[in-house]
Amino acid sequence: MSEPKPKKKFSRRKFIVRSSVGVGVLLGGIYFSRPAWRRSIASMANSAEPFYMGGTDKPLLWFEIRADNQVLLHSPKVEMGQGTFTGLAQIAADELEVDFSQIKVVHAATATGNIDGLSTGGSTSISSLWQPLRELAATMREMLKHEAARIMGAEASALSVKEGVVSGNGRALTYGEIVKEVKEWEIPETPPLKDIKSYKFVGKPLPRVDLHDKVIGAPIFGMDATMPDMLYGAVVRPAYIGARYVSADTSQAEKMPGVVQVVKEADFVGVVARSIVEAENAKNAIQVTWDVEKEWQSEEIEEMIKVGKGEPFVIQKEGGAKRILDNEEDVATAEFKSPIGAHAQLEPNGAVAFVEEGKATVMISTQVVKITRKEVAARLGLDEEKVNIIPTYLGGGFGRRLHTPNAIQAAVLSKAVGKPVKCFFNRQEEFQNDTFRPPTHHVLRAKLGSDGLIRAIEHQVSSGDVMFGSPLFPGIAEPILGADAGAWRGGMIQYGKIPNYRAVSWRVKLPFATSWWRSLGLLANTFAIESFMDELAIKAGKDPVQFRLDQIQDDEAGHRLKEVIKAAAAKAGWKDGAHNGRAMGFAASTDANTPCAQVAEVSIEDGQIRVHKVTCAIDPGLAVNPDQVRAQCEGAIIMGLSASMYEKMTVRDGQLTPTLYGPYRMALMKDVPREIDVVILENAEAPGAVGEPPLGPIGAAVANAVFRLTGQRLREMPLELA
Amino acid sequence: MKISFNINGTPQEVDADGNTPLLWVIRDVLDLKGTKFGCGKAACGACTVHVNGEAVRSCSYAAKFAEGKNITTIEGLATGDGLHPVQQAWMEEIVPQCGYCQPGFMMATAALLEKVPNPTDQDIDDNIVNICRCATYYRMRKAIHRAAEIKNANT
Amino acid sequence: MKKNYLFYTLFLLTAGMALAYASSELQEGDAMAQPPGGEEPEDALQAFDKMMAVLTHKRCVNCHPAGDRPRQGEDSHYHNFGVRRGEDNHGLPALRCETCHQQENNNFSGVPGAPEWSLAPLSMQWEGLSRVEIARSMLDPARNGGRTLEETVRHLTEHELVLWAWEPGVDASGTPREKPPVPKDEYIKAVKAWAEAGAPIPEE
Incomplete structure (x- = not known):
């Protein structure tokens, strides 16, 4: 039985050690720990009706095998559109040796199933279940085989399994037939997993398992x-x-x-x-x-959120960036802002x-x-x-x-x-009582060296709380973490060859609820850092793609980041500067160990920014379902465009406003790029994060293109031309 | 008051306050849950149904106006055994993510195709203004073009 | 509620006290100065002032836009979601006015409604015109839909879509929409008085 590889993050960085533990556990996708599912197998074995699979409403865990040989997979994670159910079905089908069409995924309920103890979020559903689900499914398959052997009076090793049918000895039994004959199950040692290359369903762009229900309007919400x-x-x-x-x-x-x-x-x-x-x-x-x-106003919130007003915490430090930037001349500086964002999910x-x-x-x-x-x-x-x-x-x-x-x-x-x-909730209440994406303020400073590369850089981000104050996150952990890892997500410098860098997270407690919004701080932090990188490349007289490549370290994370940058540039046919009224903008980010680079091709029509095409290269590791990886990228890019270009909540006379779609301007069909080209690289063995990482680069990619067209450097979301 | 209409080809009579939004009659009286509540203000389009063939946002449509009308919801979009061309195209392009807004989009699209059998991208931009937070618009556009193909091939 | 309102209005009209009642509804001061009574024929230009105070109000002009995009709200912003005029002024093939707007206001959604909810034809665009220019266009059969003066008066005083301006309902957040600055019956009277005086348009 192979141990899941612990995910290493931020290698070579002097990452603040005391924060890495909690964050790694929470965001790294490994919190769904082995003891937890081990315990669940053990409890199946020990309970009075262990692992009941007879297809009734009796308590059961994970798999329910029905007489018609359909397998219900009771998912410990919820399906919110991210495609988790489909990925889990693919993973389970391969190890369970059933056809993809034989698996139906349902939500586990707390009374009858195994529910993830923490949450569904953080782009971790597939990555966290990849190892345990394969082992569970393989174990289940062996248990069925073992029982079939008993029923048939054969050696289990002499039996073969295909599409949920165990055969050998001249007989064949379906899984559904086997479970009817079993009173007590024996749980074996976890069998070895199959070679990933032999998987029939993992890695295939299969249609979503919930596709038909969602197309006929089934009552599932x-x-x-x-x-x-x-x-x-x-x-x-x-x-x-x-x-x-x-x-x-x-x-x-x-x-x-x-x-x-x-x-x-x-x-x-x-x-x-x-x-x-x-x-x-x-x-x-x-x-x-x-x-x-008190009747709050937007101006007061903007004042509160400025860098320097809250509590600072150094989240990243290498060399003497502060000393250089405080004392030397010709230091480039820039400030960026992002607004309060609403979730605006359609179901209240x-x-x-x-x-x-x-x-x-x-x-x-x-x-x-x-x-x-x-x-x-x-x-x-x-x-x-x-x-x-x-x-x-x-x-x-x-x-x-x-x-x-x-x-x-x-x-x-x-x-x-x-x-x-x-x-x-009604819609107005939903807007007024949202747990918003906090507004942010960013101050960046950098000093170029004589080689035209960055000698020192600093990113300071001030934000309302994301992770802190959440019921997911006990308050007692705040002093251990120091900084809100949700707020600074994406806020560290990812260019490890820079000799001196520093990132600071300023915490501001706002008077209204702020919390998790898809990709957390990634959207705003990447907008700020990657816009600034563009400014620095221009200042250095360098191509922004090469400028980035030249400053990425040579370790595994660096290699993967460089590969997506090169792939995006190649696929887009990257060209610096404006051509025939259009220009490209480039940006890249790494989030939850998934690097992503994007090229936005933009023009100005009737005084408005028009995004024609986005090319996206992403490396989420093994893509369990490449079509769903693509779908998540397309959705994240458009949602990120919407947040970067149109969306903004304001505070007026104590109220958050607007409170309706329309006045809360979001991307509509007409605003969506006609072309979105997604390139998937798989430079890691296991599946990684997909749902959030592609939200990172888009804002900066658009702003960087706009600069090439207009000479206007847009440093505030939503992006508006002067 | 008593209100009579055809819904998905079946005559219905309901007893409701005439000002009740048709949406709630469809969802809670007739128990057809495919028509969604998104905003209740005719802003998101999740509640789109057809009234005498026209796309209508049912959250803003008093039930009394349904008297004598033919109403189609997502549950009745397909006639016969198979799926409606719009639903087929939605399957082919694997459009939905969370899926909540999709019935409204499909109903709006089906209405569009009745009027404009071969919509251009501009037609789609102008007519399909519902809201999808998962932002599946990119695939929707492809699916709308594909639905037009399927529909035109069928007729 | 609506019934009571009508009854009350009729009662006051028959009592010859229309202005007295109406002034209680006024939001702006100019017409307030008018003495109650209103039995004498109004001076034609005063009538013109009153009529145009209504016709240049956003409740009217929002749907008499200069281009293909309706406007909405007290700040006359472009209609949300890129809504367009369409070939018949009733919207686009699958985004008709009737997709959202019905025969009457909807108090649940705050979506306004009235019979024939639609944009005025492009020839009747008022947005950006002065009141004198609007008046001229109203009298010009090439731009008023070929109406005679009598028909124009009927449109201005009887058309339910026009009279909706005095029952504009509430917006999406439940806030009542602003009404035109002249009460309905006073406005109707002014239109008729102006027409009877030969529909004079002042030089401005």
Whole structure:
């Protein structure tokens, strides 16, 4: 049995050691530790009905083999569009020796399955399950073979397995037939895994397992969930930053048509009615007194977020960058800014809950299944085992569902009326109560050497919290980490040949909730650093692609980064400067060990920036499903373009605004590049991160192209021409 | 009030407040969950259905206006055994990611193809203005062109 | 609610107190100065002032744009999502006005609605015109859809889409839309008075 290779990050860097442990565990994709799944196999063996696979509703883990020889894979990770279910099906099918079409992936529920203890996020679903799932599937296959041998009276080694059928000795049994005959399972030592090259499904661009359901509009999302006799809830949510619930006059709401009950809690007020419309109408009739200490304005937030205002923490240091930059002449400096960003996922947050006689069931779109269970149990005063969280497909995640306390509200309303209650945010509430991507401010300084390469560089980023303050991340770890690794994600200097470099993360506590937004700090930090790299290349009179290649170190990470840079430049036909009204811009980043380089081809039409083509080279290691890697790149590029070019929340008179699509301008069909060319390199053996890394370079790539066309250096997102 | 209409080819009579958005009648009274709530303000297009063949955002359409009309939702887009050409193209191009907005996009696209059998990129840009946060637009454009091909080959 | 409003209006009209009622609705001061009563025929140019105060308001001009893009909102920004006029002024093939706008305002979505919700034809573009230029275009059959004066008056005083301006509903966040600065009945009276006086257009 081979040990999964521990992922090494930032080799050669003098990375602040005390932060590397926690971050490595959290973001490195290895937190789904071997003991955890080992334990799950052990518990299967020890429980009264171990590893039940008879196709009923009995407790089971991971695999459920049905009589018709279909295998249900109970996924410990949720599907939010990132394609995880498909990748897991491919991985499992290969080791389990079934056809891809025989596997159906479903969400594990806390009562019946093995749920990832932390979350679905951080681009880790496939990478973290790659080793354990293959071993589990191989083990399962051997168990089935072993039982088949017993039934057939043959030696297991004499049997062969193909497409879920065990044959030998002149007989053949399907997996479905075998499980019917098994009372007790024997769990063997984990068998050796197959040679990756022999895999039939891993590495193939197979269609998504959820494709058909999603094309026919099947009811698979949290908001589609129903329970018998279900009522509809609505909760009054704050519209002002920092608003504290004081009291509510519900006299009018109580008389509204369809109202079943008005529910007043110490921390919120809600209403339960027969329909969504009646619940919303009644909610609007509740007069809530809020305590709002201060009416915040955008200008104040911008002032708070400036580098130098918060608490600094040095996250990267090599040589004497600060000394050089403080004392020498001809130091290049530049400042960059990024705005508050909304998640704007299409399915609002909400849940369907039923609380009855000492137990609770919650159906919900969430990225944190277990944390949600813990929170609901705590609020209801129940043991966690009495709370079953049934995850549904997510109508978008993007980090918005890495805290879903809305499950509590649905549960409390259900408990009050003794019936299932569906309770969701409306869109305005969703915008007002988002956990936003924090605004950032960046100060960069650099000094070129006589060879035209960078002698010293410094990146300082000031940001609101991302990881800190999240329920995923105990506050006790903050002093250990020092800096918010979410805020500085992508904020380190990735050009290791530079002799002197330094990165500083400034922490600012903002008065509104900021949190995980797909790729975290990567979007803004890469925009700042890679725009600045472009400025430095121009100052040095060098081609920006070669300028980057010349300053990347020669280790494995450096090699992979250089390869994507070269591949992107080659595929795009990289040309510096403007040609026939168009120009290319170049940028590259490394995120969660996945390097990505992008070339944006841009023109100016009617005074607006128009992106015609984006070429993207990415090296996520082994691509379990190249088509889904491509899909994630296309989506990330467009989402990154949207955030870089159009999106911005502002704070006005204490409110976050706007609160609707349209006024919150996002990329539409018309804004999308007509060509997106994705090149996938696979210079690592195991699968790595895919969902977030390709968001990194796009903002800088566009801004760098705009400079070549207009001479305007755009240093603030969203990018706007003067 | 009683409201009668055809939905996906089947006559229906519902008893609802006439001002209830058609979306909630479709989702919660008739239990057809493919039509999605995204914003409730006719801004995102996730709730797009066809009313007498026209694309309509059902969150902003009072149920009383449905009286006597023919309504089609994603569940009724395909007629016969197979999928509608738009759905077929969506399968071929593997468009959906999270999938939540996709029914609205497919309904808008199906309406477009009825009016413009061979839409240009400009037609697509102008007419398809729904919102997809996973940003599957790139594949959607390909799928719309492909759907036109399939549809035109069928007729 | 709507019923009450109409009843109240009719009652006041018959009582000959239209202006008194209307002034309670005014948002701007100019018409407030008018004494209640309004029995005497209005001076034609005063009537013109009142009429044009309405017709140059964003509730009217947003849908009489200079190009193919409608405007919306109190700040008359271009309609979200790149909405366009289309061949029949009712939008594009799959992005019709009726995709979102119905026969009446929708209080849930804040989407305004009225019968025949559409853009005024391009020939009737008012955006960027002075009030005198607007008036001239209204009287020019080449630009007013071939209407006679009588038909123009009917459009201005009876067309439900025009009169929607006084029942503009709420926006997406539930905030009432701003109404034109002259009450509806006073406006109607002014249009008629102006037409009866021979539809004079002042030199400006």
